[in-house]
Amino acid sequence: MCGRFASFQSPEAMRALFRTTNPVPEMAQPSWNIAPSQPALAVRRHPETGARHLDLLLWGLVPHWTKDLKAARRPINARAETVTSSPMFGRAFAARRCLVPVDAWYEWQVTPKGKQPFAFARPDRETMAFAGIWESWVTPGTAKVLRTFAIITTAANATAAPVHDRMPVIIRQEDWPIWLGEAAGESAGLLHPPSDELIEAWPVGQAVNSPRNNGAELLAPVRRLT
Template sequence: MCGRFAQSIAPTDLARAFGTRNAVPNFAPTWNLPPSQSAPVVRHNPKSGERHLDLLRWGLIPHFERDPAHARMLNNARAETVAKLPSFRGAFAARRCIVPAEAFYEWKRDGKLKQPFAIARADGAPLAFGGLWESWTDPANGDITRSFAIVTTDANATMAPIHDRMPLVLEAADWAVWLGEQEGDPKALLRPAADTVLRTWPVSTDVNSVWNNGAELLQPMHDEASEGGPNSA
């Protein structure tokens, strides 16, 4: 699963990294973004043929939901069933997106304790999560909510000691196929990242609370060289 991530990359830097062409939205940096909050998402605009960077709410609301008081918000979509389940199959076929991130968090269980870890790309580039987005119209007032879910896969060898699932991490060469900009089979991309793509390091349990939101959350608990921190390979 993926339940919290950091995204403090400047809007203009994200737009440059992902080649978006619309007016760059303004959003504040966050080091502890939970579901229900808005985050920058990269989508393909079929009319202009360009990539756009937009703010969408994390927690996909299926288009068929009718009751806004009980509308489900689906944070993750499993790669194994994303093309089959009614909640996701339409979005997987036509509304795939990329969710940029600086890092994400996962918790390793040790008996009754859970140790949080931060996970980022080993090469220092932004993470590009494979996502799905949906547009939901409130039947009561016509208001539209655009929301997204992050696709998850089995863990690779780097993630397996921490958790058995991980977000779908896309390589730049696969972005165009995932976004629907060029022909290709998106199902072929539903796989764990290569074992050398990610690095992990333990962080403070301060990240457990969504009320804590600062750059210090990404600092390693111990010596970076011995713990695989931000500056180690």
């Protein structure tokens, strides 16, 4: 699964990279430790205009047909193998795909000494785009809209597999138009592990275990547990 990630480039830089057209979200803040239920930036194709938008969504998908928000599951991940057919995710995959800008993500390796956190990022430290799906949920009796997202995961590649057997789907820049529905193409065909050399991994400190800790120091390499 993917349960924690970092997204710390400025919204202006992301707006330029993803060529979004709407104003930068005022509440967007850099974060080195985004956890489930927290807001994160996502790139969506506006359902009415078709323009790319950079918006703040909450991490944890709430399907539009949810009746009780307090009892809702709010999954943070969707499996690539079943996302197209799942009653929970299928409609969102067909019509509401998004890109989640990510600079690094974290995973935990089980060792005899305990769980060792690892960070993953591109070797050049460029921003990645995770495959995501999003939903809108309207509070009953009001016009208040809650927008949420989930990240799609797949089998780990050779770089990630020693730490965990799953990893996020990373959409290559040349495939962004297909994923967002701007260009013709088979979006389901993009749901595969990235090439092994696209990412690298290194052990980081235990401070990342708590979402209350947030800063660039979380990505500093440490000696792994032995």
